[in-house]
Amino acid sequence: MITTKNLTKRYGEKLAVDDLTFTVKPGEVLGFLGANGAGKSTTMRMIAGFISPTAGEVTVCGHDVESEAVAAKACMGYLPEGAPSYGEMTVGEFLDFVADIRGLRGEQRSRRRAVVIERLELGPVIDQVIDTLSKGFRRRVGLSQALIHDPQVLILDEPTDGLDPNQKHEVRRLINELSKEKLVIVSTHILEEVHEVCTRAIIIANGRIVADETPSALEARSRYHHAVSLRFEKPDQLTAAIRDIAALPEVAAVESNERDLRLTAVPHPGARALPAVSAVIAKNGWEVPELHLESGRLDEVFRSLTQARSSGAARRPAEPPPGIGKEGASV
């Protein structure tokens, strides 16, 4: 269980984290989202006890992170941003060091060591110096260090940053497995990750919480919630469809892309456009090889929440907003 109360961090004049209050329960995987510099890492560092808050408090497993720092840190596993470690050590030496500091002994120590090595597939590099490892391995070494004492609480700051798609998938699978018995906080700016691993998402902008919901509820905020996307075979049919679908009473707007012959019918809030759109297609006998119902676009929600002022920019679909990885939400 993690509780933060009015958590605030100020760097001189700049307010990095502004009055955050939230509670995370075991079994939850909280995704912490925000543009770069929104205060994600600062918040995670305060929870992990690396930096002290200017005001407010953090409690982890019932221990105050400031006044009972050692007890709070003992029940946490923390992967700092960039997965730093001691580069001149071998993977095995590094794990031994962390296990010793974490107070693991004897049989339990060798068992936990073997478990993390197996889970993160570190066996082949166990005697290699960390500095000589690839970025993906170094990230996994960082994760193994956070997991070695089987903590109740896991704080992972951008755990998949810099990994290739296969490794990303592995790490997400690992987080899903761990989430059964643990509380996990993951920060990320990759929106597809939210869907895959999180049960809850907090979006922060300028150090404040702007949304705290399940990923599905976030998607429902999107204007593309229940939108219908189609792809046509013939350009003249697309032209006709733009006209006919826009005329439907359920449809608020039609967005189209002539290059790849795609069309998206955005419904009025609360309305369902699919039955009417299907009827029009059937009536005109258009060839539609692809049709799908969208659940909402997280990148669009993210953009409208984090840059409320420039909401006009959110109108163009299929273009990831700045600050979000290339593999942003699927379209």
Next chain:
Amino acid sequence: MKAVWTIFRRELRSYFATPLAYVFIVIFLVLASVFTFQVGGLFERGQADLQPFFRWHPWLYLVLIPAISMRLWAEERNSGSIELLMTLPITLLQAVLGKFLAAWVFAGVALALTFPVWITVNYLGNPDNGAIVAAYVGSFLMAGGFLSIGMCMSAATRNQVIAFITAALVGLIFLLAGFPLVLDFVRAVLPQAVVDAVASLSFFTHFDAISKGVIDLRDLTYFAALIGFWLTATALVLDMKKAE
């Protein structure tokens, strides 16, 4: 205590994982010999003691100890591993102590490897071996003093060059305190009581007494207090600017 020991072991091993340890030890031994035999004239004096050897230690340490201490925290800060270390379930003081003791023991190893000089004077004559042991103890304590200063300077920056220069500078001030150069400067701005206090802070005064074979409780207390002060300062500096 267990945590201090774990950090101590990791640190000490990390010295020998890089060429730094060997380079340092070789340079220390070469310079110590040059000063002892060429500049100090150990043989020419015709006396069976190690005065020419120990006399140069403060100056050797002034330049070489910052080379050990500069990386202690600056490197952790630069690589980001400080974030890992500070979120492990240990106190700040345990981390500071573990790192300091490792550096101190390493300096001690370098110092101990000068033993052939000791053998040489014993071969050539009959020196006062008690006085030589005392001088070694004093030299080791002084190395700890320089190290604790350097550690605090290293805690304040992520740049190892800055850590080296500031450590050497503050070390120089502590070395020269008691010399007119520093005292005149202090006298110009501060009252006499402070001038006396500064004079009694000099490394030279305290090391000189011990290196002549006189182990005085006051000199031991001086080095213990000095190291304690700078280690506490290190912890405070780290606490203030951990994340920068």
